[in-house]
Amino acid sequence: MRKILIVGGGYAGFYTAWTLEKKLRRGEAEVTLVDPRPYLTYQPFLPEVVAGSVEARHAAVSLRRHLRRTRIVAGMVTAIDHEHRVVTVRPADGDIVELGYDFVVVTAGAVTRTLPVPGVGERAIGLKHVEEAVAIRDTLLTAFDRAATLPPGPLRAKLLTVTFVGGGFSGVEGFGELLSLATALLRRYPELRRDELRFHLVEASGRILPEVTDRPGRWVVRSLERRGARVHLGTQVVSAAGGHVVLSSGEEFDSELIVWTTGNGANPVTGRHTDLPVDERGLIVVRPDLQVGTQAEPVPGAWAAGDDAAVPDLASPVPGARTVPNAQHAYRQGKLLARNIVATLRGRRPKEYVHRSLGTVATLGIGRGIFQYRRLVITGLPAWLLHRGYHVLAVPTWERKIRVLALWLTAALFGRDILSLASVQHPRQAFVAGGEPAVLAAKEPS
Template identity: 45%
Template structure:
């Protein structure tokens, strides 16, 4: 047996599948009868449920990512993009960060490239909009919020001040509500260090096209979350769409208009573009057509899971598994085992998982949870949120670092410094060079 397994994507599914294969194929990997290659633009896996806490300064950004080369020492990690999958000839086109594209042959392929933000053709969306899927976006958003407080404190122009202190979040699912709650909590906490900004001066607007927030936790807990957000002074606009944001002038479908400098877009995701660049079958939603055994339908030696895969939910006939971390991590376990079974000529098993519930953080000491039918809110839900996600963070190293961050936060106030210049580190040097030329 001499098999090469290529895993496209190093996120939840990609990393955990490779981790599972490392454990199950130790002998084969040592004698090189099996090789594993993981391809991802980044050299790390991001634990996305902790992005809101990283954005709010409760966690160090380094501690919400897991370095792939350290976690997967028995696999080859290639950083770059897969731009085409030619499964008929069992090869992918790989474009590295630097250098020429090349083709990489394989025997088995795992499609685990995840998803990207699903945007709409809204005028001006890119003028002030930012996503919330990567650690880079989370930290840039943190810097942006704190920078806008600096702007408001330093100006006498009423309109500039009002615009700087207005923040919009589009999408009231997990990502939107948790990001909003953590950032609002951070901004409110930060105002104590400003002479001319009160918490009531900072305006937060949550825009949601449907009639509810956090549908994942159920109607009762969603309604409680809505009440909590409004009690904190957050404007929640349900059954409302973003019409335009040209030049920072926000127009909503309910007729509301105002200016803002910051807009966070969390209104859904769509499969990675790589799914359309190849010969793997797609379903009606543009996802890779996948069986309950996590194989690609109608093909051999191809597997898929996570956000880009349409995985039938065997516990709920006619429905598909939701694109969330809970399913991705569990799918990776079954996926890894089924690859081992394929290599050994054994019968594959179905992915079957009963949805246990959901937990969400709403800022420091606030949360909401619906787990096994038990509904919690406030401090108890916040503690459950942290405990659950701590148990899911990969590697003991990262777990210890996360606990250390949380422990330090009990004794010291969070940092409220904007380091926006990190996003453009060469600007000051360029300005100095230009000045010396004059």
């Protein structure tokens, strides 16, 4: 049998494997998927995990449960040697192994882009994985508990200060949802005042949400500022050492929670550890049919899609445009890639990827959102309902759709859950302490 090896179990990789299972005849090919995590993260739900509107486990889809005919290998691909049709895999335990293949599908995704800013590596939390979303939520809840026991002063002010760096979709949605949670928490903490809560959103460019046009972007800024937030445009974080944030504008403040969402960087395996062709950003060069290479020089047996691939956007009027890295494209690219591999196996021509955007929708907290489709802009509650409706339909598998919808209905009746489980990050602390209460188990950010 032909061997198809998928590098990465994210959105594009999951849908490639899922569609291959449906399209391949039994015995036609063997599918292997390699990923260090045993689940797909549905990233559009991470801001709602931050706010407690979605259970963390419901934002993840088990690979082994839903990919029944695919071999799952738990490990990190560290190199792709396409000349010899082999990938190098570093498992969590044991020796490094090499896996051979006939077809390789590179859907390793992107990584959070970091900058050499003092203190960021030690203090900041990203927002790309479920674990990070949970840590952000628990850090805020723990900070509220600690601040409520302190008199007004520098430490209390630091605990009630939150800083998000990056004004893209991930940053703005996470910022808006966490602000919504923090505002709601004040009703449960009579010791704290609304004017003590300080939320800062720092963006290096002159605008936020580059996926929408200028006017809706300005509306989002005004909306956040009306809710008490500070939006720093055209500003960079110079230092975050010890939780002391220094901005390029000269402003300084202490912040207990710092969230870093400055966009995507090239995955190291595609940027530096493969002989497949990559562009200047470290993304794999692919043709419109998702085969690696160019029209003049295709690379047989190699395919790529998702955030680690420079996929030509045939629906864009701009020559040379590439599809933006989002779930909307990764989902459709993964399904088409699988169908194109099957077509190639059976001697048929693969089809080109063409998808016109369905619009852009973002949540800014419960009951608040923004939606744009071309010139049509919807804000407020209708946009928030559109956001929820779209994503409950888009999250993979009916099992996850039903679980998320049930949780939303429960929250509508009883309100959001404000329980912090920060202590699970230190499960042995109570045992080691001999039963002594570990009140400050999550004092330091993850």
